[in-house]
Amino acid sequence: MKLYGYWRSSAAYRVRIALNLKQLSADHISVHLVNNGGEQHSESYHHLNPQHLVPTLVDSNELGEFSLNQSLAIIEYLEEKYPKINVLPTNLEDKAVVRGMAQAIACEIHPLDNLRVLQYLVKEMGIDEGQKMQWYAHWIHLGFSALETQLERYAGEYCFGNKVTLADICLIPQVYNAKRFNVPLAAYPNIVRIWENCHQLDAFIQAAPEQQADAS
Amino acid sequence: MKLYGYWRSSAAYRVRIALNLKQLSADHISVHLVNNGGEQHSESYHHLNPQHLVPTLVDSNELGEFSLNQSLAIIEYLEEKYPKINVLPTNLEDKAVVRGMAQAIACEIHPLDNLRVLQYLVKEMGIDEGQKMQWYAHWIHLGFSALETQLERYAGEYCFGNKVTLADICLIPQVYNAKRFNVPLAAYPNIVRIWENCHQLDAFIQAAPEQQADAS
Structure with missing residues (x-):
């Protein structure tokens, strides 16, 4: 592949x-x-x-x-x-909850804060750097607040119980991004804890941006 | 349910x-x-x-x-x-292509053009109505151009061959939305054709916004 x-x-x-x-x-x-x-x-x-x-x-x-x-x-x-080695639960309801958490990140946070959108806001909509940071942080806070509420119910060591799933796979890159833009995360104790737990695992450590050959 | x-x-x-x-x-x-x-x-x-x-x-x-x-x-x-009655192909590669088309709409177009984002652009970013329409149309054109290229390869009567799939389920509401905002669609002959084909089917006709009890 x-x-x-x-x-x-x-x-x-x-x-x-x-x-x-x-x-x-x-x-x-x-x-x-x-x-x-x-x-x-x-x-x-x-x-x-x-x-x-x-x-x-x-x-x-x-x-x-x-x-x-x-x-x-x-x-x-x-x-x-x-x-x-599976990243989705086998039970239908659990699988839907995990997919729902993954999509809450992939469909509601990430698309609004990715590079091409931020570029378009500045170049074509004429917003300034301060507004760009406000925009960025707004969608992180809105999405992370909702996710934190769900995690209170479903999380264990990871987003869904004590096994890594697709929800963690989506969460960690989004947290990486939020940290890069200096968005404060103290209001999201479950998210911060899951971030730390995932970073005990080689699969996450080795996938990190700075570990890639094209990092600069 | x-x-x-x-x-x-x-x-x-x-x-x-x-x-x-x-x-x-x-x-x-x-x-x-x-x-x-x-x-x-x-x-x-x-x-x-x-x-x-x-x-x-x-x-x-x-x-x-x-x-x-x-x-x-x-x-x-x-x-x-x-x-x-399935809405995803059973073959793994085909299923991934259909999911990819669905997500190209659900993760790349829809999140940028939905109500709360347009409201935030106007109220918090201070953009005017003209810029809002430009923003709206931009993400439709970017997404539909890419999708049209994929449809040239995969489409039959519907997005993926001659059977309705998850890709059509995502496409039709997005086209409905684009039409509502008067985005011209003539550059996307496959999308327009699939829209017309889907509207021959009761499942799509009865799901349309105007058919719902809360339509106003």
Whole structure:
């Protein structure tokens, strides 16, 4: 398998964690989201991912190579193809709760705070740096407050009980991002605790942005 | 089952389509997103959905009632609990492609253009109505251009071949929304064709916002 990603992309970071947890290896290919006007817009990458986003997973079957887009779709694919070490509970209700927490991050926080959105706000909407930081922190606080309430009910060592799941896979990159933008997290004791617990695990440590070959 | 939704919510619209396609019934309970400062912020709804978003599905098992959040997690739950009429392909690669298309809408377009984001842009970022429409259209065009490229490869009568899938379930509410904001769609012939094909089906017709009891 080949994983096209970028060290600081939260979505690529999720897939790296999932690969590590599931003890799968892939060749990591860097798509630099900033250099050269953004390598995700190149002709060659367009064929792999018309959305011009990372990550893309390239895998193969008996018919040849194929590419998959969107981090959660990629992780669900890996989960079904390699079920031995699972990142989703098997019980239907539990699985839905975990997917719901993952999507609360992937659909409600991350899309509003990612690089291309912040760039568009500044360049096209004319907001200033202070407003950009306000925007960034607003969606973190709104999303983390709701998640913290859910974690009071469901969390153990990790987001859902005492086993790492897809919810942790989505949470950790989002916390990494929030820390990078200096958003204070003291109001979210469960989130902070889960962050610390996950960082005891090699799968998370090795997936961290600074550990990637393209980190700069 | 009980579905807490709102006629104009794209995410609730997705779950209504899925229920109809799968020939499942639920009591529909309206959570008015605008009246009374937004009923999704009420104390009673907070217990069902700390994210203060619609939809919420309430179902029960031998232990009693439980609530599920996030439209795609809800639909995946319905898919696994009631697999007879399926909205995901069974082949792993195909399933990942369909989920990828669904998430390209649910994670890249819809979160940027939903009500609370548009309200925040105007009220807190100080952008004007013209900029709001520019913002709205920008994310539709960016997302639909990429999707159109994928549809050239995968579409038949519907987004993925000739069977309705989760990708159509996400696409139709997003097109409904784009039309409501008068975004021109002529550049996306596959999307327009799929919209027309889906509107031949009762499951889509009956799930439309204007058909709901709380439409105004």
